[in-house]
Amino acid sequence: MTHSSSSDLRVAADTVLARLIGDGSGAARLREDQWRAIEALVADRCRALVVQRTGWGKSAVYFVATALLRERGAGPTVIVSPLLALMRNQVEAAARAGIHARTINSSNPEEWQTIQAEIAAGTVDVLLVSPERLNNPDFRDNVLPELAAATGLLVVDEAHCISDWGHDFRPDYRRLRTVLTELPPGVPVLATTATANTRVTADVAEQLGTGTSSDTLVLRGPLDRESLSLGVLQLPDAAHRLAWLADHLGDLPGSGIIYTLTVAAAEEVTAFLRQCGYTVAAYTGKTENAERQQAEEALLANRVKALVATSALGMGFDKPDLGFVVHLGSPSSPIAYYQQVGRAGRGVEHAEVLLLPGREDEAIWAYFASIAFPPAEIVHRTLDALAQVDRPLSLPALEPLVELNRTRLETMLKVLDVDGAVRRVKGGWIATGRPWTYDTERYAWVAKQRAAEQQAMRDYATTTGCRMEFLRHQLDDGQAAPCGRCDNCTGARFTAEVSPAALDAAHGELGRAGVVVEPRRMWPTGLPAIGVDLKGRIPPGEQATPGRALGRLSDIGWGNRLRPLLSPHSPDAPVPDDVADAVVTVLTDWAKGPGGWASGAPDAPPRPAAVVTLPSRTRPQLIQSLGTRISAIGRIPLLGSLTYTDHADGLSLPRSNSAQRLRALGGALVVPPSLSEALRAAGGPVLLIDDLTETGWTLAVAARLLRRAGAGPVLPLVLAAQS
Template structure:
């Protein structure tokens, strides 16, 4: 394609663009043609070299815009297209689509570091048309210093896919995306930029424009093009089915999964729930697979391939399977629990019905949803005091501090600390370097007003999800209005529009099996075996491996707070602020079942295999400032049933009290390391009858209380410590 054709003969460019599209979708000549709005975006990028922001529903064809634009720009001699893409599944789909159009695509992400050097050489030699990178790569030190400058200098088109991730108003904020502002500033003049998303209301759209510099001023020769279309999905039939409890929801899925069209996705709110649902559905004869952030990459690839080929009825997935996963004939999406935002919900249901006339979308809300929402809300941007503590620690250090070293100084979980550091990095207050993080010394202000507005927006979104469940009007219209779609109107397809609803009926046998599965108590509690890094910097002389003779044994818990079985029953008891009281009969009976299974299982003290620690000589409790009645009554019940004496309680040290929860391991251990003592009576009991002891507590969060107390008990003469708690946090 010549420059004259590129600049003046728009009809010829359009003809060439349609030809590329036909290759992309494998359509015969004349059978595929770009829609006018797709062409408007391509024309702006290729001919006018403008920036464009495309907000269109899933399935509209946003990837066609950037792949067709890439082919045309490369034919003009432009450099490779760089696509910033958030998920590996999305990258894999994009690469497959590029190959169909004859576009040479490669990716640099966390799953293929062994290929990075070769890919860089291919880019330098002009052999790569499209490079897909994860946003996290943009701030990785080696990539930022060795790859990004040359890549930015050669880029022919920059694409920011799923651009709502740029905005902390959006449902999937990713701070690494904000590094794009630096890349935008360094692009050569006239390099086009495309930002795309399907899930942005007016507030998110404006924030994307601000973050990426695409601008929302009236368009002109120098302005950005904004292409925003209606967000209706004509193939989706939305519905809500309220059922009494988790067992009914699980039974309904088992009884009715095969009634749903084709293959689909069952979304859950937590990893534990995804694994529970998968196990039960398999038990009931369904071919399903689990997919979450805990799933290994190879297993993810296999699961995606099985769903694409209809070898499974469904993937039971968390939001890890989300943006951009492309199966045109996906027949249904079921949510076991409500996402906390209508925008997130719209994004996930948009996986269905892209290439079929009708797909079914069903929400099965649960009472436990709000507890999960509260947990996610707790991950918001930290308070100013914590941010200032971090900046002070970095400023006062002569060398870069790693994230583990900062954990010893700042009371934040690692994931939340890393997110905060990334935001500060983009804001210019800190910088990631080899060896960790440093302070830049640049002034930085805490935008409390913005963070408060974001928190209020999150609360409003959660209320909107409650309203969606209860609303008697059109469900698609409701979602479109939440996305500020001016053309929202009744869809005529949802359960409220048609009056057609899925019934709540389940078979008695299935319901009983679901209750049994969810009521089956017992999960292992892995002991801490290594001290956290960075403790010496906090004045604690502990490092490396905890000596085996001071470790706890593998313990047991009744359940996880994040699961839909025992978690749903235990959350009201263990939620901060819940009233204290004696253990209830159902909980006590379940704990006894856990003990019996534990004793008889592999390595158990009663199975005769000689591998276990031996029968406990007694029960020991941990002093509790929040739930003493619960812990002591539980120990008393275990003592009575198991005919084990209560040896005593590990007490708080003088002038110490319950240190309360801490966000990361280093801070938790710092508060606990000298918080407990073995009182004389307990010490005498351990000396008189040395042997294994059963250590009873209410909740294991970080696991450090159990580790510290077990260490004391082992040093006092216990030959083994067997932790038993009602719940683990994860």
């Protein structure tokens, strides 16, 4: 390109930028690396990877490049983007620059046909698609080839998701290897991320070069965020952390985000802060799409003080004036932490970032580590199951044959799909017959990397050095230096003190006992294929009723008390007094609550007539003592326990999906004759006592057996629900 044409292109690029950011003065100028990336994409038609801090302006690069390429007759830009929040933000941002953007994702299937017609008519400048679309058979086989042939620019946003060395690897992103290979020569490609260390950057750059002989241009800048003031508050327990929020949330600037590690914690914190008078909303993976959008809009408009969010809001939420980010619990990776705190302070001079680590963090990290890529035996068993049939197997049909829950099974299949060992087709999954080798060394290294990241987060919480410098070192930022803003550089800006009133309120909230345990109502599909003759709806007369648990293991309240009690490493012992007393409170509230047997309602069910316990090989004293206490306090006869048969050996093996759990339970539990006789004599409802419910199937099978033995309605009462 000549100097003159380069100058003209730069002027045109700055003009588009001014439209994008609403600068009527014409003074807007691209950053130097923004311009280098745009020039590479538009003039040289290269592939580029931009690793820059959140708020740097990565989206400006692809919107300006899109406008310039479209003016030169190029096809639409395709942006692969991971989160709906990001898509909504970007559609609105594109419109400001006169760019017509549309999105295809799971929330708008009714619009897909119209959007595809608009693309064919040439009226769409930008199409945003979720990575999951890339592996949808119809989209992959019918839409994607035409899109790849016509696209003028391919953008991979949050590109660290491509790499399984990254903190947020998503197998759907690996489908981009195929897309990159099939792109016509000369189609530029841009990948962007704010969170990639050296190894992830090299991996992504190598993958971007797929199908070309040229190197990827890597533009990596310093990752300091001058607006962020980082701090850590070490508080004694969950009650103190909640109390701190109650006392100090109003002192934090503007509106912001409170991150929690679990859905249960997000719901607890939201309920507590609302009781304290704060306007907050929950935002989790279980929040419906419409509610999510309402919550996003409320935060953008400053109608709420905070969203209490899980990592579902970790990427792609753009609010330039976000004033604070508080973490109630520590993420397991400093890279993930940096990404989440980067939501704050993008368009303001000062934003507060606080980490309030908790003792439950390690247990939550351990849980997520336990659901990493499955061992070789399970992978090969899945491939064998697919190879033995001459038709596609859906996830529900395949699940009974493999000891994985549906989410892990689907993730594993997506990895195998990218590796070429399986293929997703209409109706399910098929084996391709291509050889596949389990990369033991790589998976072990990834696990080792995760452990190192967890240690780094422990070190971050306790370091006496600069916290921003620490995070920048974790991302291999060679320009890392003390920030002069964090609590270690300038002194703590917040005290750890909490008011007695707030602490009492927090103890009251966290001490509130009782969680509804919904019963299983349908048998899982595919049971006959593994020799279990059950299918369809569980007859109403054989179902358990909605039961109660003292708490969830993922709670920050009772969860912290129950996790050590129910740990596999804890010795069996009688139920502690405080736990037994809390269970009695749950039972009392249940009885007096809506529809309870002591509610006085005209249609209230009869009072429980008996207590029955489930057998346990690991905690028999705990369960038996709980049943005895409930029987004595409630003056309800304890009739005995179900018993295990000689077929119960399989129950000790890990069963991670419903079908496998039911196969293990089949024939393992029985109602002994003495208990059957006592049930018929007692009549009426039965309280069924257990320590922990994970899948709900043990309670479902026990309830079915008890009902068939003559019991009335079965009311499960357990210490803890898994989630």
